[in-house]
Amino acid sequence: MSVDIYWRIAMEGDQRSLRRKGASRGGFAPEVPGALAPGGRDDYTHADYMAQVARASEAAGFVGGLLPSFPHTDDPWAAAATLAGETSTYRFMVAFQPGFLHPVKAAHMSATLQRATGGRVVYNIISGGGGPQQLWWGDRVDHDDRYARTSEFLDVLKGVWRGDFTHKGRFYQVEDAGLPESLTGLPFPQVYFSGSSPAAIAAAGRHADYYLSWLEPFEALAEKFGQVRAHSVTPPKFAVRIDVLARETEEEAWEEIRRGWTSAARGTGAGDSVGWRRSQSFVAGAGDDHRDLEVQPNVWGGFDRLRAGPAFGLVGDYRQVAARLNELIALGVDAFILAGVPHLEEALRVGEHVLPLLTKGTSK
DSSP, rough: OOOOEEOOOTTTTTTTTTBBBOOOSTTTTTOOOTTTTTTTOOOOOOHHHHHHHHHHHHHHHSEEEEOOOTTTSHHHHHHHHHHTTSSSSSSEEEOOOOGGGGGGHHHHHHHHHHHHTTTTTTEOOOOOOHHHHHHHHHHOOHHHHHHHHHHHHHHHHHHHHHSSSEEEEOOOEEEEEEOOOGGOOOOOEEEEEOOSSSHHHHHHHHHSSSSEEEOOHHHHHHHHHHHHHHHSSSOOOEEEEEEEEESSSSSHHHHHHHHTTTTTTOOOOOOOOOHHHHHHHHHOOOOSSHHHHHEEETTSSOGGTTSSOSSSSEEEEEHHHHHHHHHHHHHEEEEEEEEEHHHHHHHHHHHHGGGGOOOBBBBB
C-alpha cells in the first residue's frame, strides 16, 4: 500500500526563505528590490509562479498539490482549472468552505473539472476558523453550526451527484436535482476533512475519506485519530499537514531556524479555531530559545513565527525527517500534505532527498 503525498501550492505568494519574512515571490507581494512578483514584471503573474511549483512538485514525485483558500488570494477553483494544463497526472486538492457555495453549484463545478482533468479533483473541506477572516466572507454562523452546515452540504452534494435528489433541510432545500447527463458517472472527489473540535470530528466521521489534521505531538495526534474512529461507522483514512525543513545535516537545518527566529514575532491567533488553540497549548510555557519549542525529536512548534500558517513541522537532516514521517505512517497516517519555504526549491529538495526514504513509497 502506498502513501499519497501532496505538496502545498503557495496561493498567497512565497517568502524567499524562512529567514526573510514577508512574501517577495509570486502572489500579491509588493515590489521590493530582488522580488520576483507580478508588481515588478508585466510578463510574470502569480499563475506563472504557481505553475512552476506545480510542475516542480509533480516532477519531484508528489501526487498533487493543495490549493488553500484565503480572502486575499486567487480562487482555488479557478487556479485548479488554470494549472491542470500545466501537469499530466497531478491532482488538485481544492480547499473551500461549503457555506460560500450552494451544493448544487459545487457539484456542477466539480463534475466539470473532473471531466476536464480526467478525474484529478480532490476536496479539502474546511468550515472556517471564525474571527475577522470569517466575517470577510460575510459568514456569521457560529462554530458548531458551521460544521452542521458542512455536513448537510455534503449530504446534498453527494445526492446531486447521484441524481434526481430532493432534500428539505435546515440550510438547503432542493427538488429533483442532478447533474447534466454529460457529467454523470464521473468519480466523486475524495474528501479531506479538516477540524479539531468535537463538532468537526463528528462531521468527519460521517463524510471524510481522509481526516486531515495539522501536525501535533504524536501522542496527541494518535488520541485525536482515536476520537475520529469512535465517531465513524466506517473509519476514514488519516492525513497530516506538515511543514518540513530538511537539510544535509541537522546542524544546518537548526541554523536556518535560528536565523529566522531572531526576527520572529508572536502569533496573533486564529478566531475560534480549536486546532489553533490546541497547537498553542502544546508549547505553552516554552522559553525564549527556539529549541524550547521542540516538543519531541525534530517536531518543532514555532513555524507560525516564521511564516503564516500552522505551528508544527519537522526540522532535521533528511534521514531524521524521513524517520519521523515513517513513524507517522506506522501510527496510521495514509497521506501527507507537505510544505516548505520557498515552495519551489523545497519541493525539489524534499522530493529528491526525503521521499525516497519513506517505507511505503508514494503512489502516482
